[in-house]
Amino acid sequence: MPEGQIRKAISGFYYVKYDGGTVRCRGRGVFRKRKITPLVGDWVTYVQEGVEDATITEVHPRKNELVRPPVSNIDLALLAVSIVEPAFSSNLLDRFLVLVESHHIEPVICLTKKDKANEAELQKAEEAAAYYRSIGYSVLMTSIDEPGLIEKLQPFLEGKTTVLAGQSGVGKSTLLNTLLPNLSLETGEISESLGRGKHTTRHVELHELAGGLVADTPGFSSLEFDTLEKQELGSCFPEFLEASEQCKFRGCLHLKEPSCEVKRKVESGEILQTRYNHYLQFLQEITDRKPRY
Numbered sequence: 424m425p426e427g428q429i430r431k432a433i434s435g436f437y438y439v440k441y442d443g444g445t446v447r448c449r450g451r452g453v454f455r456k457r458k459i460t461p462l463v464g465d466w467v468t469y470v471q472e473g474v475e476d477a478t479i480t481e482v483h484p485r486k487n488e489l490v491r492p493p494v495s496n497i498d499l500a501l502l503a504v505s506i507v508e509p510a511f512s513s514n515l516l517d518r519f520l521v522l523v524e525s526h527h528i529e530p531v532i533c534l535t536k537k538d539k540a541n542e543a544e545l546q547k548a549e550e551a552a553a554y555y556r557s558i559g560y561s562v563l564m565t566s567i568d569e570p571g572l573i574e575k576l577q578p579f580l581e582g583k584t585t586v587l588a589g590q591s592g593v594g595k596s597t598l599l600n601t602l603l604p605n606l607s608l609e610t611g612e613i614s615e616s617l618g619r620g621k622h623t624t625r626h627v628e629l630h631e632l633a634g635g636l637v638a639d640t641p642g643f644s645s646l647e648f649d650t651l652e653k654q655e656l657g658s659c660f661p662e663f664l665e666a667s668e669q670c671k672f673r674g675c676l677h678l679k680e681p682s683c684e685v686k687r688k689v690e691s692g693e694i695l696q697t698r699y700n701h702y703l704q705f706l707q708e709i710t711d712r713k714p715r716y
């Protein structure tokens with residue numbers, strides 16, 4: 424039976440891209456009973472029942488999925504963090520990194536609005552970039568009107584399914600409009616001048632770009648750690664990984680346990696104190712989280 428990938432979903436129809444084109448499919452009634460909702464990004468098997476009539480019969484196992492926007496099988500998150508306006512916040516960046524890591528998505532940090540930053544702000548951004556690179560992340564610095572912006576992003580987007588993420592006002596819509604010029608997302612300026620809410624509901628669609636796919640709706644709108652378990656948090660800090668294998672206790676939370684290698688590395692300066700502080704803060708948030716029923 425033919426297979427393909429759902430690239431967009433509108434009013435109960437799924438647009439499945441296969442080798443030779445796109446076919447509009449219905450979901451199968453049984454999915455509803457089994458509580459399977461096909462998502463944009465899903466690889467599926469379908470049956471062609473007529474010229475204009477096809478039905479998805481099977482959703483293949485997902486690598487991951489996001490709730491907002493509802494999209495699956497994401498490889499990469501382009502994490503937009505502005506150097507200024509709003510001011511750079513390492514706390515917010517670490518929060519996004521943890522959320523992205525916890526979904527098994529590779530983050531690429533994109534420090535935006537380089538053109539708006541002064542000397543001191545740029546230097547601070549460079550220092551932050553150097554640290555994040557030292558723990559294994561890719562970090563870019565961008566201005567929206569710089570020449571060759573798409574070429575700069577190309578090596579990261581190639582062969583991957585990417586979502587954009589980041590705080591409000593950092594330039595996500597502006598960047599998406601540059602990457603996908605047919606899109607015309609409302610950016611800060613336009614939505615303010617029209618006096619409308621910025622977050623109009625739209626359908627998510629995966630667009631082909633630079634040899635990969637890009638979701639046209641930014642992800643990670645909620646910054647709560649609502650599904651992450653305490654034991655998983657440490658693995659979202661890549662510089663803790665090696666050390667945590669040498670902690671005395673299995674499942675060490677790097678709090679007050681004796682012979683904790685992570686804490687030793689924080690004390691010796693090998694792990695940045697600020698990152699550890701954010702770890703502690705996030706751990707507390709997870710501990711304080713209300714149980715969900």
Ligand SMILES: Nc1nc2c(ncn2[C@@H]2O[C@H](COP(=O)(O)OP(=O)(O)OP(=O)(O)O)[C@@H](O)[C@H]2O)c(=O)[nH]1
Pocket residue numbers: 535536537538539565566567568589590591592593594595596597598609610611612621
């Ligand atoms: N100077 C400068 N301004 C930028 C850059 N990128 C975005 N902006 C401006 O920053 C403002 C906010 O940009 P948006 O693209 O709306 O930000 P957003 O992240 O989509 O914001 P939300 O829709 O609230 O999530 C707009 O006025 C943009 O024109 C940049 O690289 N340099």
Ligand SMILES: [Zn+2]
Pocket residue numbers: 667670671675676677678680682683684685686
């Ligand atoms: Zn430990």
